[in-house]
Amino acid sequence: MFEVTQATEVYSTIEIAKGDVAAGEQAADFVVERTFRVGLQEQLYIEPQGAIAYPYRETGNGKRETGVTVVGSLQCPYYVHRALKRALALTDEQAVVIQAETGGGFGGKEEYPSIVAIHAALLACKAGWPVRLIYDRHEDLAATTKRHPGVISHRTAVKKDGTLLSQDIYIVLDGGAYCTLTPVVLSRAAIHAAGAYSCPNVRIRARAVATNTPPNGAFRGFGAPQSLFAAELMVEHVAERLGMSSVDLRRKWMLRVGDTTATGQNLTESVSAELVLDAALRAVAPNRLTAQPPIRHGRGLSLVFHGSGFTGSGERKLSGTVAVAGLANGTFQILTASTEIGQGTKTIFCQLAADALGVGLDKVVLAPQDTSLVPDSGPTVASRTAMIVGRLIQEAATELRDRAKREPLPLRVEKTYVQPDSIHWDEATYRGDAYPVYAWACTIADVDVDMTTGEVRVTDVVTAVDCGKALHPVMAEGQIEGGSLQAVGWATIEEIKMKDGGYQNDRLATYLIPTALDAPRIRTILVENPYSRGPFGAKGIGELPMDGPAPAIIAAIHDATGVWLDEVPATPEKVLAACTSR
Amino acid sequence: MHFTLNGRAVSFEGAGSRRLLDVLREDLRQTGTKEGCGEGECGACSVLIDGEVVNSCLVAAGQVEGCDVTTVEGLATNGGLSPLQRAFIERGAAQCGICTPGMLLAAHVLLQRTRRPNAAAVREALAGNLCRCTGYTKIIEAVLSCAT
Structure with a gap:
């Protein structure tokens, strides 16, 4: 596999600048530097990719007319519609796309179903007969896009009292051999890279590069889990350097109404960093059980935000x-x-x-x-x-x-949809209102680490989420719990091994996701800080739960073992190696 | 081949080496049983053979000759959902729904054998059925709510 930091083929770059980072570093008592890595992840919707293509379209009275109809497991009917029109030279009317009941997506059925649909449609047109094309799990794992791996470096300048002076962040995402939605993923990664904090001087440089692996693409969180992982662990490292509690440091840094983000967005409403932090802290018992050797307990926390809706314009x-x-x-x-x-x-x-x-x-x-x-x-x-x-x-x-x-x-x-006049975004400079509003989450993870095997067991996750307004509280909780577990999997057991640019473990027998036995107890606390333009105040929470658990788990592993990992997944091999080399 | 499916005698003709999953879905049109991996890892294709939970993707149809097979379609009685099915709906235990048929069958067997299982027993009983949407929390709650 090509090393992403050395890759020279660049798909896209982004630079976000606020204030003067050099001036911030000059005024600092400490500058803390650290580099983090995040791994591939498969969406692993339980229903694989699949579509049925018909070499005609049916009009109201059941008459068959020239065109193509595709029924498929997909998230975005009009994406597939556009792809079919282009691939088969069809008019708007001639291409018909119908979503079948869809067994999970998580971003994996945003872009890829266009490929399945075109393949099935070509075969159907050639055969003059309907064609069903369903991937088996091995094919799905081997061929479809994954979460972008990445390397993220931070330089953070602070005063002795913890005052945040500057953040200098460099992100490299691995796009694989072909460009998918990678530039858009990079954009969300860059915009969230400074974390849920207010900093006067920020520089974020981000690049997505080509390597020799299968292409990476859309996956719940869309780059933000990667960059927020680094941002949250950076808070921990700075707090350690200062000898401060990382919760106190978050309180000092966190975004509040009236603050501006890295893109210069002035936050005017529904800013809930403090609300979710307090709600999560209130929900956990302060005392922890004493563990019996070789098990050690640890607890970690993270504080994140996630933009709701499409970026910028x-x-x-x-x-x-x-x-x-x-x-x-x-x-x-x-x-x-x-x-x-x-x-x-x-x-x-x-x-x-x-x-x-x-x-x-x-x-x-x-x-x-x-x-x-x-x-x-x-x-x-x-x-x-x-x-x-x-x-x-x-x-x-x-x-x-x-x-x-x-x-x-x-x-x-x-x-x-009409964009409110108050939302301004400059795509050329990456300045302005990156999102209409943000949702917020504080996650507290408890882990057991087996010091003889390096195995990490996440026992409890408590997550307080500001969703603006929970339109259906049971379903909102369910979505948060599922996203949290997907993040626990990414942080602990979900690993793809590479060989010569291909995946080595491309079967469900070898790519493991958490079972009911692996899953922690997950408790959701819904915090409602309404957004004036959401329905009843609701904001988006589909991706947010993917952001917080990974850094909280790495912090919990440190609490248990005294060792900092700089990457996910925290596999037993990595935990053991880190503990032994200490 | 003759067997009992959800209490009714059924038969099909063809190679006994075909996967039970395909016979159920294609020949007998019982499409509640889903395929997630085809290699016995995900449990989406779970059915009951003589009361035991099995992955129907790993069972040759010839093996069920004379057996009693239950699919998710067999859980409802007289068109009414079972208490377990109702609990899944009420407590948000089904999201995308693809794991739900297998989950229901695995939970059904647990509740038949253990009237008052605890959370650990529920997790153990459902460990062969993968879900990617729920984080399992609401599924476990739904099963526990049906303890009698």
């Missing part, structure tokens, strides 16, 4: 559209391309519409995610579905209710 460019229709029979239909992939889209959309319409839940149905029926509300990614699309549904349903008082049914109201 992304939502304005997308102009996501939804419709709500009142049918003649008195029922209502929601038309959107946003997909249910286990996160609760179907339920919360119906809740929002029913509430705005003032009707029972049983009067509202969600139209199928079929591009011949529904408008393009944008992809189901980027923690945007509840906050951005949910708000559009709420607005459309409210307008429909008002119009239905004066006009007879059927009626249809469409709403398209």
Whole structure:
């Protein structure tokens, strides 16, 4: 495998600058430097990639016409639609994409299903017959994109009292041999790299490079788990150097209303670093059990934020559209391309519409995610579905209710996203409002480390999350718990070994994810600090739970063993080697 | 080949070496049973053969001659969901749903054998069924809520 730090083929670069880092370092009592590494991760949706392609499209009366229809396991119907049109020279109408019930996505079914769909469609067109193409697990693991590995270096300048003077951060993400959504992943990594902290002088340089591995792509968190891992551990290292508690240091540094982020975004509302920190600390018992040798207990904490919705001008460019229709029979239909992939889209959309319409839940149905029926509300990614699309549904349903008082049914109201005038973003300089708003989380992890084997067992995870407003508290908790466990897996047991640019463990027998026995007890505390433009105040939380557990676990391992690991996954080999070389 | 599927006698013709999973899904159109890995790791294809949880991707159809096979479709009675199924819905134990049929069957067997399992027993019983959405917390809660 090519060493990412040496790679010379560059897919994209980003530079974020705020203040003067050199001046910050000059005024410092200490400058702390550290380099961190993060590994590959497979999304491991339990249902593999798959699609069925038909060499025709059906019109309303069942008549077959020229075109191609693809039914597949996918997150973004209109991404596949665009790919089919381009690959097979079809018109908007001739390409039809329908989402099947989808057994998990996590970003893995954002981009890749376009490839499966085109392959199946080509075969179907050639054969003149429907073609079903389902990856077996080995093929899925070997071929589909993974989370980007990376190397992230920090130089942090502070005064003796802990005052944060500057952060100088350098990120290299490994894109693999072909470019996927890598530049966009790099963007989210860079924007989150300074962490949930206020610093007057920041420089973030980020580059995504080509190596000889299969390509890496979209995965829940989208670069932020990588850069936040480094940012959070850096807090620990600076605190250690200062002889301060890292919780106290976080309190000193954390972003508050009125502070500006690395991109110069002035945070005006729903800023909850302190709220989630306090909520998490209140939820854990201060006393820990004494462990019996060779087991040692440890506890670690992290504090993170994650932008909701597309980056910068992304939502304005997308102009996501939804419709709500009142049918003649008195029922209502929601038309959107946003997909249910286990996160609760179907339920919360119906809740929002029913509430705005003032009707029972049983009067509202969600139209199928079929591009011949529904408008393009944008992809189901980027923690945007509840906050951005949910708000559009709420607005459309409210307008429909008002119009239905004066006009007879059927009626249809469409709403398209309009970027608020207060959001400014400069793509060229990376200055401005990187996201409409941020969601916040504080995670506390307890671990047992077996000092004879190096095995790390995460026993408890407590995570306090500010989601603005939990539209469906049970589902919000479920999404947070699942994301937390996915992060625990990334931090501990999920490892891909490389040989000659290929994956060595590309079967489910060799790539391990946590089972019910491996999983810690996970407790979620929902904190609600509403966002003025979210539906009922809701913000996006799909990706956030992926960010916090890894650095909390590494801090907990340090608490248990006295040893700092600078990378994930913390496999027994690495833990043991670090403990022995100490 | 003749066996009992969810209490009804069924038969199919073909090679006994075919995977039970394929016979259930393709020939008998019982598509509640899912394929996640095809190598006995994920448990999405779990079914019960004479009351034991097995991965149907690893079972040759010929092996179930004369056996009693239960799939997730067999848990509901008279069109009504079982208490366990209802608990999964109410407590948010199903997210994307692909692991749910296998989870339900593994949990069903546990509850048949242990009326009041504790959390550790539930984790042990479900350890052969992978879930990537829930973190298992709500699944464990749902199963515990059905202890009688």
